[in-house]
Amino acid sequence: MSSSHPTAATPKPLYRRFSDIFEAGFSVDWGIGSFLVISHVLVLLLTPIAYIFAPAGLWQVMLAWTLIHAFIGALSTTVYSHRLIAHGAAKDVRLPTHIIFLALQLFAVQGSVRRWSAQHVIHHSVDKTGQHHLDPYSATWFSTSWRNFLWSHMLTYLFNHPFSREFDAALKAKAHPAIVWQDKHYLPLIIVANFVLPIGLGIVLAGWLGGFCMLLAGSAGFVLAQHNTWTVNSVTHMWGFKKGLMSSAQNNYVWLGPLGEGNHHADHHDYPRDFRNGFGWSGWVLDPTRYAILALRGLGLVQGLNRASRWQEAQIIARRKVRDTKAKSRSVIWQQWEDKLATLGDEWLAAAKAWDQFKLEKTRLTHQIRQAGADSMAAARQRMDVTQEELMRDLRARREDLRAEMQQARQRLKARREEFFTALGELKQANMAVA
Ligand SMILES: [Zn+2]
Numbered sequence: 124m125s126s127s128h129p130t131a132a133t134p135k136p137l138y139r140r141f142s143d144i145f146e147a148g149f150s151v152d153w154g155i156g157s158f159l160v161i162s163h164v165l166v167l168l169l170t171p172i173a174y175i176f177a178p179a180g181l182w183q184v185m186l187a188w189t190l191i192h193a194f195i196g197a198l199s200t201t202v203y204s205h206r207l208i209a210h211g212a213a214k215d216v217r218l219p220t221h222i223i224f225l226a227l228q229l230f231a232v233q234g235s236v237r238r239w240s241a242q243h244v245i246h247h248s249v250d251k252t253g254q255h256h257l258d259p260y261s262a263t264w265f266s267t268s269w270r271n272f273l274w275s276h277m278l279t280y281l282f283n284h285p286f287s288r289e290f291d292a293a294l295k296a297k298a299h300p301a302i303v304w305q306d307k308h309y310l311p312l313i314i315v316a317n318f319v320l321p322i323g324l325g326i327v328l329a330g331w332l333g334g335f336c337m338l339l340a341g342s343a344g345f346v347l348a349q350h351n352t353w354t355v356n357s358v359t360h361m362w363g364f365k366k367g368l369m370s371s372a373q374n375n376y377v378w379l380g381p382l383g384e385g386n387h388h389a390d391h392h393d394y395p396r397d398f399r400n401g402f403g404w405s406g407w408v409l410d411p412t413r414y415a416i417l418a419l420r421g422l423g424l425v426q427g428l429n430r431a432s433r434w435q436e437a438q439i440i441a442r443r444k445v446r447d448t449k450a451k452s453r454s455v456i457w458q459q460w461e462d463k464l465a466t467l468g469d470e471w472l473a474a475a476k477a478w479d480q481f482k483l484e485k486t487r488l489t490h491q492i493r494q495a496g497a498d499s500m501a502a503a504r505q506r507m508d509v510t511q512e513e514l515m516r517d518l519r520a521r522r523e524d525l526r527a528e529m530q531q532a533r534q535r536l537k538a539r540r541e542e543f544f545t546a547l548g549e550l551k552q553a554n555m556a557v558a
């Protein structure tokens with residue numbers, strides 16, 4: 124695994140030491156700071172004791188509660204706070220989806236959905252605006268890696284950040300009434316979900332000691348859910364195999380922990396609105412959150428998923444390849460190959476665009492056939508079905524032609540892509556021959 128290497132997208136460090144941030148207007152958030160420190164210390168110190176002294180049979184309930192709690196907290200964050208709300212990955216999120224996930228997200232203990240998503244919008248928007256000092260969990264502010272890791276992973280939450288108009292606007296933009304309601308009542312709601320509920324359950328099952336044990340089990344659950352999210356901000360912005368174009372994020376293909384969000388963070392930063400978190404086959408294998416969103420669509424709870432077109436994907440991948448190959452090539456070799464690579468890249472993109480257009484036509488045609496089918500049934504009932512049936516025949520014939528044309532377009536796309544990658548391989552050989 125390669126460590127991160129500076130590129131145009133990696134800004135210069137802003138601070139040398141943690142204490143430098145006070146001059147920039149930061150102050151300690153004593154409320155959230157003490158809550159995070161105390162809950163972590165208590166979970167680490169008291170959990171083993173709780174398991175040792177737990178009333179008979181309760182340890183299984185404690186373990187199950189911790190795991191379910193962590194899973195619910197993590198999934199509600201990745202599916203809802205992140206992809207659906209921060210990034211608008213679906214054009215239509217139905218009211219029951221909002222209500223269910225706003226309740227589940229209380230178990231994440233990472234701030235209200237409104238605040239979480241507004242912070243995350245800023246985390247991405249600095250990729251375009253270049254205002255890296257606004258990134259709430261930047262992994263590039265400090266000149267040393269260990270400070271960047273600690274800051275982006277957890278320390279950022281212990282401080283009040285200076286007011287910014289950008290954050291204020293991002294917060295106000297998340298204006299769905301259910302999201303605003305959860306934000307307003309966040310404190311009592313998380314107390315009920317994370318403290319009253321497990322303590323009450325424990326008391327019912329095994330008295331006051333049971334209540335104490337279940338409190339720790341629940342707290343361990345939200346601590347796990349918190350670190351699940353935080354590793355995306357720290358680990359995947361610092362280590363990986365494939366650097367993205369827009370940010371310090373990297374694809375590392377191994378960090379399955381955050382329900383798929385850690386594997387393809389570079390892809391995600393390069394096309395954030397996508398309901399998927401990674402391109403290509405590895406995105407399919409390593410992205411459980413995508414399955415959850417597809418299941419929601421299957422249930423009719425979300426509609427109109429956004430995804431990068433083949434052309435957009437190809438453009439991102441080709442630009443990364445050209446950047447990396449140029450950086451590794453001797454300048455004399457690069458000059459010989461630059462034009463050829465650009466031409467092959469353009470041909471690949473043109474083939475991808477053609478494919479996208481066929482795909483669009485197929486979607487339109489399917490819709491038309493469905494509509495014509497419904498119309499002709501209505502017409503048949505009124506005994507005037509001739510023109511409808513003709514239309515249906517034409518549409519079906521076009522669909523047959525389209526199938527064959529799409530087959531060819533797919534082959535062309537594959538061939539152009541292969542030519543581009545073959546040229547990259549030959550360029551590599553040319554570099555090695557000179558060496
Ligand atoms: Zn990120």
Ligand SMILES: [Zn+2]
Nearest residue numbers: 243247391395
């Ligand atoms: Zn994101």
